Amino acid sequence: MEQMIDREKLLVADRVTFAYKTRHQTVWAVRDVSYEFEAGKVYAIVGKSGCGKTTLISTLAGLNLPSMGEVYYRGTSTYRMNRNHYRRDDIAVIYQNYNLFPLLTVLENVLYPMELQKKPKKDAVSIAKEKLLSVGLDGSYLGRLPAMLSGGEQQRVAIARALAGGQRIILADEPTGNLDSENGDLVMKTFQRLAHEEGYCVIIVTHDPQIADESDIVIRMESGRIVT
Ligand SMILES: Nc1ncnc2c1ncn2[C@@H]1O[C@H](COP(=O)(O)OP(=O)(O)OP(=O)(O)O)[C@@H](O)[C@H]1O
Ligand SMILES: [Mg+2]
Numbered sequence: 001m002e003q004m005i006d007r008e009k010l011l012v013a014d015r016v017t018f019a020y021k022t023r024h025q026t027v028w029a030v031r032d033v034s035y036e037f038e039a040g041k042v043y044a045i046v047g048k049s050g051c052g053k054t055t056l057i058s059t060l061a062g063l064n065l066p067s068m069g070e071v072y073y074r075g076t077s078t079y080r081m082n083r084n085h086y087r088r089d090d091i092a093v094i095y096q097n098y099n100l101f102p103l104l105t106v107l108e109n110v111l112y113p114m115e116l117q118k119k120p121k122k123d124a125v126s127i128a129k130e131k132l133l134s135v136g137l138d139g140s141y142l143g144r145l146p147a148m149l150s151g152g153e154q155q156r157v158a159i160a161r162a163l164a165g166g167q168r169i170i171l172a173d174e175p176t177g178n179l180d181s182e183n184g185d186l187v188m189k190t191f192q193r194l195a196h197e198e199g200y201c202v203i204i205v206t207h208d209p210q211i212a213d214e215s216d217i218v219i220r221m222e223s224g225r226i227v228t
Contacts, residue, residue, distance in 0.1 A: 007072045010201055011037040011060060011169055015069035017224075018055050029055040031224035032069070039168065042195045042202045044212040047221035053205040056221070057171045060203070061093050062086045073169075088116055092162030096174035098154040100146040106132070106157050107142040113165030124164075131160040135190055152183025159190055169201045170194070176211055188214055 005014045018030040030052045037043060037060075045053050058064045060071055062083040070077045073090060087093075100109050107128055114124035132141065135156040146154050155175060162170055170191070176184035188211055194200040195216070204211065212218050220228040 005034050006036060008075045009036040009072075010039050010074065012072040013056070013060065013069070014072060016056070016059055016066045016071060017068040018052075018059050018064055019067045020055075029224055030059060030066075033224075033226050034069075035219065035226060037169075037201050037203060039199045039201045040195055041216045042191055042204065042214075043217045043219060044215035045203065045205045045219045045221060046207070046212050051221040052224040053221055054173055055224075057093075057173060057203060057205060061091050061171050063093075088113070088165065090167050090169060092165060092167040092170050094155075094158050094162055094170060094172040094175050096177040098146070098151075098158045098178075100154055100157055100161075102146055105143050105145060106137070106149070109146070109157055110161045110164050113161060117165065128160070128164055131163045132157070134163070135160050136186065150183070151178050152180070152186060155179060155183070155187055156190070159187065163194075168199070170203065172202070172204045174205055174207065176206065176208055181210070184208065184211065 005012055007014065013033050013035045016030055016033045017028065020027040020029055033056060045056065047053055059066055062078045065079060070079060073081065073086060078086065101112065110128040110131060111124050114127065137153065137156055137160065146157065149157065176187050179187065191202045191204065192214065195202045204215065206212055219226055
C-alpha cells in the first residue's frame with residue numbers, strides 16, 4: 001500500500017533509496033524508506049551491522065543525497081536547499097568517537113560552530129559555558145584538551161558543541177557505543193531532556209537495547225528497509 005507522507009513535518013524521508021556505486025558493484029544500502037520525524041521525540045534506529053543505519057542518518061543529515069526519493073526538512077528537499085547551511089544551522093551530528101578537535105580546548109571546541117556562524121565572541125563564550133553546564137561540565141573543564149577527559153566527558157562536550165550551534169535536530173550515530181552504562185545513561189538522560197523539555201528532535205542509532213528501550217520510538221531496519 002502506498003504510504004501518505006506529510007512533507008511539511010520537521011524531517012521527512014519520502015521513499016528514500018541510497019546506493020553506493022563503485023566500478024564493480026552497487027550496494028543498495030537504504031531501500032524505499034519513508035518516515036516522518038517530529039520535534040519533541042527521541043527515536044532509536046536499531047538493526048544488524050550493515051543494515052543501513054549510518055547511511056540513513058547521513059542522508060537525513062544532507063551528507064548524502066538520496067539516489068531515489070527525497071529528504072525534506074520543513075518542506076524543502078535536500079536536493080533544493082543550501083546543504084551547507086542546513087548542516088551548519090539545522091542539524092547536529094554526534095559520533096561514537098566524539099570527533100572533538102584534539103588540539104582545541106573544551107571551550108574552543110564548543111565555540112567552533114558559533115565561529116562558523118559568525119556569532120560575536122562574547123555571546124558565544126557565554127552560550128558555550130551555559131551548554132557545558134547543561135551537560136554537567138563546570139568551568140573547571142573549559143581549558144582542558146579532549147585527551148584530558150574521560151570518554152563520557154568527551155561525549156558530553158560533543159553534545160554541548162552540537163547544542164551551541166542552535167540546531168534543533170540531533171542525529172547521533174552510536175553515541176553511547178564507547179561509554180560504560182553510567183555514562184551512557186547520562187548521555188541518554190541529556191537527550192531525553194532536550195527532546196521532552198526543549199522540543200529537540202533526537203535520532204539515535206544504537207545497538208544498546210537499554211537505549212532503545214528508553215527511546216520514545218524504535219525504528220528497526222533490515223537490509224536497508226524499515227521493518228517496524
Ligand atoms: N562507502 C561505502 N561504499 C560502499 N558500500 C558501503 C559504503 N558504506 C557502507 N556501505 C555498505 O552499505 C551497507 C549499509 O552500511 P551502513 O554503514 O549504513 O550500515 P550500518 O547499519 O550503519 O552498520 P553498523 O551497525 O555496522 O555501523 C553495508 O552493506 C555496507 O557494506
Ligand atoms: Mg553504522
